[in-house]
Amino acid sequence: MKRISQRILPIIFIGLSGFAAQAADQKTAAPAGPTDPQIAAIVVTANSVDIDAGKVAKAKTKNNEVKKFAEQMVTDHSAVNKSAVDLVTKLKVTPEENDTSRSLKKGGDDNLAALKPLKGKEFDKAYVDHEVAYHQAVLDAIDKTLIPSAKNDELKALLTKVRPAIAAHLEHAKHLQSVLK
Amino acid sequence: MGKIHSICVSLILGIVMMTAPARAENRLNPVVINIEGMQFSPKEVSTSFGRQIEWVNHDLVPHTVTSPGTFDSKTISPGKSWKFTAKKKGHFGYKCLFHPSMSGSLEVQ
Numbered sequence: 001m002k003r004i005s006q007r008i009l010p011i012i013f014i015g016l017s018g019f020a021a022q023a024a025d026q027k028t029a030a031p032a033g034p035t036d037p038q039i040a041a042i043v044v045t046a047n048s049v050d051i052d053a054g055k056v057a058k059a060k061t062k063n064n065e066v067k068k069f070a071e072q073m074v075t076d077h078s079a080v081n082k083s084a085v086d087l088v089t090k091l092k093v094t095p096e097e098n099d100t101s102r103s104l105k106k107g108g109d110d111n112l113a114a115l116k117p118l119k120g121k122e123f124d125k126a127y128v129d130h131e132v133a134y135h136q137a138v139l140d141a142i143d144k145t146l147i148p149s150a151k152n153d154e155l156k157a158l159l160t161k162v163r164p165a166i167a168a169h170l171e172h173a174k175h176l177q178s179v180l181k
Numbered sequence: 182m183g184k185i186h187s188i189c190v191s192l193i194l195g196i197v198m199m200t201a202p203a204r205a206e207n208r209l210n211p212v213v214i215n216i217e218g219m220q221f222s223p224k225e226v227s228t229s230f231g232r233q234i235e236w237v238n239h240d241l242v243p244h245t246v247t248s249p250g251t252f253d254s255k256t257i258s259p260g261k262s263w264k265f266t267a268k269k270k271g272h273f274g275y276k277c278l279f280h281p282s283m284s285g286s287l288e289v290q
Contacts (some may be wrong), residue, residue, distance in 0.1 A: 072279050076242040079259060085240045158241075164219040165242050168282050175281070 013083055033149030037096035040155070041163075042089045042146065046138055047077040047084070047103040050131075051107030056112060057127045066124045069176055073131070087158055119165065121180070128176045135170035142166065205226055211235040211264055214285065216244050216257070217278075222283035230270050237262040244283065248275040 015040060018157055034042060050073050057070035095101075118126050142163050150156040210211060211233035215222045219239060236246045238257045246254040246263060252271050254263040267273070267289040277283035 007251065075279070079242045083259070161218075161241055168219040168280050171282055172280070 032101065033145060034098065035050040035096065036091075036150060036152050036155055037093050038098040038100070039146055039150055039159075040084065041095035041097050041101040042095055042104065043084045043159070044081055044095055045104045045108075046141075049104055049111075050134060051077045051081070052108060052110060052181040053115070053130070053134075055126065056115060057123075060115075061124055062120065063124050063180075065176060065179065066128065068129075069172060070127070072172075076165055076169065079105075080165065083158060085152060086129075091152060091154065093152075093155075106123070125177075125180050128173055128180055132170065132177050135166055139163070139170060140165050164170055186235070206282055213237060215220075216240055216246075216283075219280060221246075221275075221277075221283060223255055224285045225288070227288040227290060229265065233266045234287065235262050235264045243279065245278040246275055247278050248273045248287075269283075 029179060054070040054073035054077070058067055058074065061067050061070065072111075097149055115123060115130075142159055147159045150159055212228050212235070214226060214234060214236045216236055216238045219240065221236070226234070229251070236254065238244055238259055238288065240259055241253045241259050243256045243258050245256060246252070246265070250266055252267075252275070254265070257263050267287070269271060270289045275285055275287065
């Protein structure tokens, strides 16, 4: 279990903090941050990754609380993605793949591969541990990178509106984590 | 006798006219509780018996307004609302079934 966390979690953090680190490295040069099309791709990928994990957990877990949480992640992140897609369509912004979105996708795929052989309590714990780390990383990215970098007011407003849902998911995941210990 | 009769009629008319706007207000102007930022706002609401209450979901995700055994909105989709008129007086705690951190209370007097 610890090996899985050690392998997967750094990918999430590297992915979501990529632009922040890049910005810090280039403090002396021009400030760097994701563009609006890149932010759009990051938002859609981040949601899709958690929807995929939720679908796997919903099908695999035997724990009712974990199942309810997984179902909620699928519902909520699908709803957020719908709003994001509606907005970028309205704004005529084409999401642009970038290192962060690609890293997030890889992190999501690696997480699914790591969860695949696990069963029962071991599966539940690995899934929930990952959800805690994932939502914390997303929250940090929203606060430190995505909201400050967004140029379009409506995109910035969408990110601001998403934030409380991510914070609530994090608290819910932390509660589950404490119950599963 | 005629004078007493007209006083009674005036009193009755007066009462009807005084209560009619209140009844119309109850029917037409629900108390609005916003669901925004994963919170019910206001969190605690006190209202008069018969007054309609409307929960409006401004969030991007679905919610419910559920007081076990008393009322349940089922899913309120983003951008939608749910109206409810309490059938009895009392204090009702409620929550969102989807998001355990969300709760509120309703006092019907």
